[in-house]
Amino acid sequence: MCGIKARTDPAREHRTHRRESHLIFFFCAEFDVRQSNSTKMGLLMRFIVLVCFSITRMSALKFFPEKFVIGEKHTSVTLTCKTNKDSVTWKREDALGIVDIVESEYEKLSGRHLTVIDLQKDQIGNYTCWSDKGLEDYTYLLLDKSKEATGFKINCTAETFSCSKQIKCTWTSDEFTAFRLRNARDNGDWVSQSVDGVFFLPHSTNSFSEESERLLITGEAVSTCCYMKTDYSFYLRDIVKPADPNISVFKVKNKGSDQQIIEVEVMPPSSWPQPYSFFPLKHQIEYQIRHNGELKTKEWEEGSKIKVEGQISKLRVRCRDMLLLSQWSEWTMWKNVPNEGKRSHTKNKVAKKKSGKKNKTKKKEEKSKVNRHWGKRINF
Template sequence: MLGLVALVLCLVPADTLTAFPPKFQVGEVNGDVVVTCNTSEQLVSWTQNGDPEPMAELVAKGRTLTILGLDLPAAGNYSCWAGPILLDTTYVVVSETREGGINVSCQAESYRGSFRCSWTGPRSSVFRARLTHSDGSLGAWVPAAGGRGRFSAHFSDPSFCPFAEELRPLQLQLEGLSDTSYFTHSVHFFVWDIALLFPQCDPAPPQKLTLRQRGGQLHLAWAPPASWPLPKSYFTLLYRLQYELPNGTQVEELVEGAEEAQLGGQVQRVRVCCRDPFTRPTWSPWTTWQDIKATQQHQLQPH
């Protein structure tokens, strides 16, 4: 029986958190906390972080355990047992105010209402986050990725309409747990604000670049990136052409409000990139070089 008890105790979660526990309870420092064992058993025993002699003053009564004068050493994973059988666990932490200790920044990935938020926090902690959407609905908790003091999570607001004025800001709520403490933080923002001021991702390269020789001039046409929102007349892009002359000189031209251009003279090859004209001037990657002679030979081949 002692061997079975030792084996079960080894299966108790360690006191170091790697993910949000399914059940936790927050108490004020020096306050009393009542933990309830979710069981029909009336006679149970308790451990703290697997230790049958917890570092706290406890009052056990049936399925409840009262922690008197909660402090940091008294925080941790409280488990209730029926003999060697684990019945329930509750992680108890101390509420902590971290004014200014969590710095959040959010960056829009597009104008579709999706964005990424990142923040800093205590190194030995885990986080989750949820969004109150612009229509007032509450989103599900999202586990945060990262660690060692840097965290992030992706979100989307299905009620966001890029053509309408945002009447209510989004609210992002963060919850964090360390081995001993609980902390929370919230921020408010509009999707349009973070899309215009803090673009997280550059546009993808333009697509469908085609070349046609017409009366001694080279006609180029292309399309916006497939991931860029529509309509094109509303979500415009600024394009940059780069072409190479026979002597190796490379020339650049800007094209705004159009997805085609005419080039005169002898051009060896060409490529194009783009950026959002309303955000900071960060260009997309270039398309691959299009060789003019190779393209013309391919067009002449019978299909």
């Protein structure tokens, strides 16, 4: 269909798929108790390598193989066995087992070279080459899907302009099982993901000078069958996202019976570069009105303190670079504000009640005195 000729290769269809027992048979056939210790050790090492290949194949590619070759679909790829032997045989390990490679329309053998023609998904796998002494070399052949995978985007942020902090990047995909990134601009080493597709990449950007060259992050991903490569280029200043700041509600003043003024102090995150006058921050506060749950926000640039008036139940703060208008930091955790106004109002009511009782008692005492006084006058 679609102009592509259907592939019918009898040799391919009638090959025998051998399972892991093939490794045991090979080891037993080659091992001879009369051989020298060095020869036995060499055979044992080859056997161990084969077992590792088998485990890797069964559990899929969870890491980048040391040797791999990529090719696009319907292209030809030549594999070379790195050995000094003139004659070798080839095998392919895939999800089904081990396949012996023989000359065919789609596989051409020439000395230490194997050419795979019109590359298809069923030709993907771990190719091993063998001499009469055993395993000589291996190469993973993967299908290059870089042109197809346009939706896989790397996302990076930096807490500061300083090179003392690494760039944090995220990159995941359900189609691939192993990922790695590198800072190509600074010729950095490959970094594998630590957890949940998160990478931390070092860089050499000077926070006190203007950037003249963009950072270039290169990403590679592999799966049992496929390979993908992508690039992400940016200036560090465009991805700065400060860590959330430190806040404290250090003064609460009552104003009237049911109003209060809250003074909040905000300090830059510990990772933010100094002096702060050279790297000023803009702040935003979000707070909740106590009686109706309404959320309000305020922004300010000058100073680290802000006053908020009214009955507030909780608040939080975030910040960003004031000059470059970077991304906002994450919000701080909500900070509860004590209901000082209500407490004061209650105290006032109690005080009024006590005052009222005292006044009533005083009036009774005065009335009693008057009665006693007029009683004396009448008796007199």
